[in-house]
Amino acid sequence: MENKNPAPKKSGVGFTHLHVHSHYSLLDGLAKIDELLDRAKELGMDSLALTDHGVLYGAIEFYQKAKERGIKPIIGCEMYVAPNGLAMKRAKIDDVRHHLILLAKNEKGYKNLLQLVSIAHLEGFYYKPRIDKELLKKYSEGLIGLSACVEGEVPSLVLSGKMDEAEKSAREYESILGKGNFFLELQHHPKFANQKIANSGIIEISQRSGIPLVATTDMHYVHLADAPIQDILLCVQTNRKVSEQNRMNLMDFELYMRSPEKMLEDFADIPEAIENTMRVAEMCNLEIELGNIKLPRFEVPDGFTPETYLRKLCDVGLAERYG
Numbered sequence: 308m309e310n311k312n313p314a315p316k317k318s319g320v321g322f323t324h325l326h327v328h329s330h331y332s333l334l335d336g337l338a339k340i341d342e343l344l345d346r347a348k349e350l351g352m353d354s355l356a357l358t359d360h361g362v363l364y365g366a367i368e369f370y371q372k373a374k375e376r377g378i379k380p381i382i383g384c385e386m387y388v389a390p391n392g393l394a395m396k397r398a399k400i401d402d403v404r405h406h407l408i409l410l411a412k413n414e415k416g417y418k419n420l421l422q423l424v425s426i427a428h429l430e431g432f433y434y435k436p437r438i439d440k441e442l443l444k445k446y447s448e449g450l451i452g453l454s455a456c457v458e459g460e461v462p463s464l465v466l467s468g469k470m471d472e473a474e475k476s477a478r479e480y481e482s483i484l485g486k487g488n489f490f491l492e493l494q495h496h497p498k499f500a501n502q503k504i505a506n507s508g509i510i511e512i513s514q515r516s517g518i519p520l521v522a523t524t525d526m527h528y529v530h531l532a533d534a535p536i537q538d539i540l541l542c543v544q545t546n547r548k549v550s551e552q553n554r555m556n557l558m559d560f561e562l563y564m565r566s567p568e569k570m571l572e573d574f575a576d577i578p579e580a581i582e583n584t585m586r587v588a589e590m591c592n593l594e595i596e597l598g599n600i601k602l603p604r605f606e607v608p609d610g611f612t613p614e615t616y617l618r619k620l621c622d623v624g625l626a627e628r629y630g
């Protein structure tokens with residue numbers, strides 16, 4: 308008899324999606340965490356990253372639900388980098404910002420990611436939560452960086468024809484994160500002409516610098532058929548109508564969860580970019596301790612226990628207030 312629920316087969320192609328948005332990329336990502344993980348399992352992948360824009364809202368949900376399904380969770384974030392420093396907030400100058408994917412390799416990296424995201428919101432916020440390179444230097448341990456979509460610093464410089472500056476930028480990120488911890492991202496969006504230009508520049512920079520390549524999709528929804536719904540989200544975000552012509556539109560990008568086989572086909576001429584996704588996945592081994600309440604440690608003077616010291620402070624306070 309035919310098995311109605313056969314166990315999903317592991318894909319024969321080793322590939323992991325390392326650039327993934329969920330609905331926690333507000334008014335931008337469409338996919339819910341369960342849908343992402345179920346589809347990854349269906350397609351035979353055994354690890355998956357989550358890299359929402361500027362936030363870690365989905366990190367714990369993703370971590371727990373991935374573990375339940377036997378998928379290795381890779382916790383990350385697509386950060387915004389302020390070119391002139393996170394303190395600068397001048398109109399029409401500092402609203403330019405670059406994207407950067409950061410992934411946690413371990414607990415230290417996860418804690419650094421928490422710091423970066425918190426500081427981005429509390430100190431760097433200007434339209435978006437932003438970090439800068441100085442801050443990244445301080446909290447770089449345990450993190451892997453990817454050069455992001457065409458909004459990343461390296462591809463942006465390539466697209467402005469500044470190849471030397473683009474190479475310098477790639478080397479700078481590599482030196483901040485440490486050799487072997489920075490990858491140049493390639494995406495396959497054939498209907499978007501600039502992607503082709505960015506890719507060829509990035510491949511050249513990889514050859515010049517030895518910085519490895521990695522293939523991603525910049526996933527925003529699970530199935531190709533979801534694209535028009537994501538388009539509506541984008542219209543809500545940017546206050547435009549779906550019927551308007553000159554507006555931000557990602558319909559040409561096909562930002563769905565491509566299967567490992569489709570990714571291999573898309574990058575047939577550069578298979579190392581597919582293989583390197585597994586290299587990155589193997590470098591990320593984060594274990595988050597959950598279920599333990601962690602209270603800060605408070606040192607009490609000699610001769611006291613926390614309880615007797617609290618009692619003493621209460622006695623002093625009582626005398627002060629009521630005599």
Ligand SMILES: [Zn+2]
Pocket residue numbers: 385406455456457458459
């Ligand atoms: Zn991006």
Ligand SMILES: [Zn+2]
Pocket residue numbers: 326328385456525526
């Ligand atoms: Zn993205």
